[in-house]
Amino acid sequence: MATAAQTDRPASYYRDSIAVRPEQACPPLEGDRRVDVCVIGGGITGCSAALHLAERGYRVALLEAREIGFGASGRSGGQILPGLGTDIATVEQALGREHAREVWELSREAVRLTATLIERHAIPCDLAWGYLHAAVKPRHVRELRQFQERLARDYGYEALDWLEGEALRERVVTDAYPGALFEREGGHLHPLNYTLGLARAAQRAGVTIHEHSPALAIRRGQPADVTTPRGQVSADFVVVGANAYLGRLLPELEGRIMRAANYIVATEPLGEERAARVLPKNDALSDANFVLDYYRLSADKRLIYGGEVSYDGREPRGLQRRMDAKIARLFPALEGVRIDYRWGGDVAITLNRAPDFGRLGHNVYYAQGYSGHGMALAGLAGQLVAEAIGGQSERFDAFAAMPHRRFPGGERLRTPLLVLATAFYKLRDRL
Numbered sequence: 538m539a540t541a542a543q544t545d546r547p548a549s550y551y552r553d554s555i556a557v558r559p560e561q562a563c564p565p566l567e568g569d570r571r572v573d574v575c576v577i578g579g580g581i582t583g584c585s586a587a588l589h590l591a592e593r594g595y596r597v598a599l600l601e602a603r604e605i606g607f608g609a610s611g612r613s614g615g616q617i618l619p620g621l622g623t624d625i626a627t628v629e630q631a632l633g634r635e636h637a638r639e640v641w642e643l644s645r646e647a648v649r650l651t652a653t654l655i656e657r658h659a660i661p662c663d664l665a666w667g668y669l670h671a672a673v674k675p676r677h678v679r680e681l682r683q684f685q686e687r688l689a690r691d692y693g694y695e696a697l698d699w700l701e702g703e704a705l706r707e708r709v710v711t712d713a714y715p716g717a718l719f720e721r722e723g724g725h726l727h728p729l730n731y732t733l734g735l736a737r738a739a740q741r742a743g744v745t746i747h748e749h750s751p752a753l754a755i756r757r758g759q760p761a762d763v764t765t766p767r768g769q770v771s772a773d774f775v776v777v778g779a780n781a782y783l784g785r786l787l788p789e790l791e792g793r794i795m796r797a798a799n800y801i802v803a804t805e806p807l808g809e810e811r812a813a814r815v816l817p818k819n820d821a822l823s824d825a826n827f828v829l830d831y832y833r834l835s836a837d838k839r840l841i842y843g844g845e846v847s848y849d850g851r852e853p854r855g856l857q858r859r860m861d862a863k864i865a866r867l868f869p870a871l872e873g874v875r876i877d878y879r880w881g882g883d884v885a886i887t888l889n890r891a892p893d894f895g896r897l898g899h900n901v902y903y904a905q906g907y908s909g910h911g912m913a914l915a916g917l918a919g920q921l922v923a924e925a926i927g928g929q930s931e932r933f934d935a936f937a938a939m940p941h942r943r944f945p946g947g948e949r950l951r952t953p954l955l956v957l958a959t960a961f962y963k964l965r966d967r968l
């Protein structure tokens with residue numbers, strides 16, 4: 538099946554605004570190599586894991602099937618947020634209040650870690666703070682306010698302010714939202730430059746990166762052998778950060794995630810004045826619908842607007858028209874604005890929308906299924922994997938304890954079931 542990744546036409550805005558060059562070339566793997574850890578996947582999960590492992594003194598080889606940032610990490614909306622892709626009530630139900638509190642605090646740490654990595658490794662990725670979680674209808678107003686109260690009461694989280702009326706219009710210039718939560722600890726960045734910056738930092742720490750080197754099979758054992766078309770890596774540990782692009786590499790993980798494509802457009806540069814009539818404080822925003830829309834400004838003042846899903850890898854019909862109409866409805870001043878780029882990427886969704894971390898045997902680690910909420914969490918996942926391999930697994934296990942059920946049905950049935958479920962939620966979004 539084609540994935541959104543294969544329909545990246547025209548090229549994404551991110552690919553056209555790369556500001557980070559690799560430290561050294563990343564040639565395909567040729568021949569046999571022996572290392573301590575083989576990392577599979579050159580997104581944020583894999584690059585962060587490789588960096589943190591190398592900093593701990595491990596010899597690391599990273600295999601990327603295409604190029605660094607080819608997957609979701611290089612295509613994303615770039616919003617970095619505390620929390621998970623699921624609501625905190627789901628985590629509480631599964632793990633209990635105390636454990637949920639630990640997970641929540643780790644998700645905040647994920648955001649801080651992102652900022653620290655950017656600073657420490659001087660990654661030019663336009664990090665900016667401020668995020669709005671916007672209600673679209675009265676039901677959302679109630680839900681968002683309850684969420685704010687719950688986080689303040691049970692989690693001591695005070696970084697959310699409720700905004701409406703003029704106070705909200707000072708941050709987003711539209712009448713479309715009856716209110717929004719403003720989150721001081723959320724923000725946004727250029728996701729591809731961030732990912733490339735992590736890869737460069739990993740190289741500087743001693744990691745060897747092999748692009749165009751898909752892992753075709755993992756022979757489990759001690760060491761484990763990872764085969765690519767023209768070589769093999771033998772390693773004491775394997776870390777898999779392939780997320781929605783995993784395919785059939787690890788049969789044990791079949792059905793634990795569902796792949797869905799998500800789409801983004803980037804307008805022409807709006808100029809300072811027009812941009813200030815959209816997001817005057819340069820916040821990121823996503824709405825509270827289940828099938829949500831999200832947007833932000835790029836450093837050169839383009840509106841980067843995301844939303845819409847598909848499950849068969851084909852771009853939804855009329856996508857461009859729908860995106861144009863949404864932008865014009867929110868911001869009439871942008872009616873007829875030129876769209877310079879349109880691209881898609883694949884998201885890995887779990888059934889409960891909490892991320893899926895775990896081990897297979899004692900030496901294969903994986904982290905996946907961030908359910909559209911991985912920009913910050915994936916960086917933390919890499920750090921926690923490195924800690925666990927180093928012998929301190931408590932924080933990795935705080936996530937790995939989350940129970941996950943498989944999507945029902947085989948691959949053929951799973952997609953129609955998810956389409957049905959999403960159609961239900963889309964309908965609910967309209968109520």
Ligand SMILES: Cc1cc2nc3c(=O)[nH]c(=O)nc-3n(C[C@H](O)[C@H](O)[C@H](O)COP(=O)(O)OP(=O)(O)OC[C@H]3O[C@@H](n4cnc5c(N)ncnc54)[C@H](O)[C@@H]3O)c2cc1C
Binds near residue numbers: 603611
């Ligand atoms: C359109 C879009 C918008 C998004 N917006 C946001 C957002 O605003 N905020 C947010 O928090 N999250 C967002 N996400 C989700 C976020 O981008 C992901 O959760 C995160 O980037 C996952 O990182 P990763 O490294 O685990 O996976 P990926 O970045 O997908 O990387 C996986 C890599 O593994 C490689 N690979 C796969 N199989 C193999 C193999 N066999 N051998 C070698 N390499 C392999 C792939 O080529 C790929 O490069 C968005 C995702 C998409 C697609």
